[in-house]
Amino acid sequence: MPRTVLICDDALFMRTMVGDILREAGFEVVGEAATGVQAVERYGALRPDLVTMDIVMPDMGGIDAVREITRLDPGARVLMCSAMGQQALVIEAMAAGARDFVVKPFQPSRVLEAVERILA
């Protein structure tokens, strides 16, 4: 069975890019979310193997979403997608329960390495 992933980013562009990278690596993108609220809802419904999470999103930010998701499922595996210069936010996200992070612009190899680390 392919491993499943939920992609959370308010930019379609980023969702598409991350989705392509992961699909190429054999993942099944089971859902996408454009806001933190959607991310939490969909995590609860889909229980994917992996979540990719943008930090800055409308409605509920990525960090709060991580907090909610890990409250929902302490075993949740969340990969933060961050921009340069967001170190404090990334650390906050890690503290909230995210497992790892990648920095934009995404290099597919880095994304996949991070994913494998998380799922190892």
Add this chain to the structure above:
Amino acid sequence: MTAPPAAPARGWGADDRGRWDALFAAEAREHAARAAGALLDVQRDVERGAAPARALDAAFRSVHTIKGLAAAMEHAGVAQLAHALEDALAALRDGASAGATPAWGSVPAATPALLLDAADALHDAVEAAIAGAPADGARSTEQLVARLQAAAGDVPRAPVATRETDPAGEPREVGALAGTVRVHVRLAATAALPAARAMIVLRRAGELGLVTRVTPPAPRWQEDGFDGAFAFDLPSTVERGSIERAVRLAGEVAEVTIAECAPPIPFSSGVAAVAEPLGDVRHGGGRPAGRSAPGVRLDAARLDALLDLVGELGVARTRLAAAAARTGDRALAAAVGDVGRVAAALQEEVIACRLVPLDELFARLPRIVREAARTSGREVALALDGGEVAIDRAIMDGLAEPIGHLLRNAVAHGVEPAERRAAAGKPPTGRVAVRAWRERDAVLLAVADDGGGVDREAVLRRAAERDGGGAGEGAAAAPLDDAGLLRLLSAPGLSTAPRVTAVSGRGVGLDAALAAVRRLGGTLALRTAPGLGTTFTLRLPLTLAVVRVLVVRDAGLTWAVPVAQLRETLDLAPAHLADAAAVGDPRAAAPAAGEAAHLVSRGAAVALRSLHAVAHASATPGGTTGTGAPGAGRPAASPAAASVGAPSPEGEALVVESEGVAVALRVDAVIGEREVVVKPLPPVRGALRIWSGGTILEDGGVAPILDVPSFLRLQSAR
């Protein structure tokens, strides 16, 4: 440890690149417009003395998204500008969200204007990147970046944004526990965000045993001097191989060395030094309250396909209803009724998906006004209202050009120079407003100014000159109403004449604007009063995808005429004939000789034309095959039935009207009114386009939809 799968070298394939370019263009444009809109809100809030936290947050998010997109697409100029703007916004926002009006009090008054300039520059940079142009004006970008950085530096940071509040950060010289090992880690030089990475290392290590004596302490990692080298202790009971595996699993680790520790000294928790400051790290980002979700974006082609299917569902429902009526089964008829209601609701939903708020268009207008005001030396304030009104994206995209024309004209030619305004007792700053509102299935957009109004005399004089005297005198004798004035203004020969521009101060590009509005299925109206100003009102359909039509039959073929342009239907009783002798038997009249016939409609004579004759004269698409959805390829009638001029005793006339011009169309029979999904028809070679598209009928045939404005222009051109 699982080896990561070899990632394929991910070069940009030509196809890929095109796809990413398109995605970038769509999304970067949208966010540039959103950012501009939000920054206008910032300016407004500041002017009102309110803390613009929400607006700053919205702007920040859009700018942040643009930064990410630009970085991914390697548009360095865009990314750099977005980054500087983002920093400035973050600094301002942290000031604003601290609720400190004093913070705003100390913001230079020029800051909102600077932010708007930056939004303009960002918009330009995005457009340049989309156009594939190298980021030009790099120097002005640099200046702007420098000004933004200065502005960001000027803002007092709110205390909540500081991270230095944790006292646990001080290095505590504590010794190792009995039986510990010291783990030295060096992160790869290429590791991004080393502090965050180091934290993952600590967490991985912490899964093995208690982590102590972290140096440098975690709070120091975010300082500039941190080079990715750090150390910590673990109990020596933990197997060294698993320590190394765990540390490397954190990623980006260049080197791990594990050494025996020095003699034991009392314990202090290095873990606490990591965990405590984290709890205190705060950032205002990503937590705006009460924002509605932007939702999932759909490919427009998907929506079109969905709408097509909805249209076909409607067709199937009609057939089902006919079958139910034949069998007289009441339960079936009731079920068909339910299907119809659901289908109608579905269609409404799908259409709603195609609609976007005008905000996106409105966000571009302040910039147009500022530029026009600058070049024409006017002082102008712009008011926008109704940005929440939604319209089909295709229509909104087409509106930018005509609205831009009208707005520039309003500023440069509508609003008078300051001295003339003063002489007229008006405030020196001219007012220009763009308002939008919804009227049933139409969206109305008004572009208004409080200028001097259109100079009728000048327009008439110029029209008379152009027409060579005689016509001009006639026109001058009759009072010219606003509709007539608009016709004169938008006549190409007149509107482009520079003299009229100078004299009447109106009409530059008005013909182009009018043409653009017509292409969108809209109409343009003018109201002007001397000394009080001018208002152009655009009336636009909500969507181009669905239209209410009257389905008619003529000469064995089926046609659709949009109800929006239908003034009335008349039966061809003699009472309506303006000139019975000239008309004779309209059904027997030769198609090309339609000019002779007239009907009376609303007290005025209108020319009577035969629909099928008009159709044939302009190369009917009625026999088009192979368009649209499967099953749509059949012409609406057999060739025998389509023979021209088949007489019918049941003739009716449809009086169609657009922009004050009316023509009556004779048809054999009116079948009924429908709301139909418009399908594009293939281009008709060598013929004028009088069909806006086609629609599928209950029997699977295709009926062309008459484009009434095009048709009427063709008629009046003859």
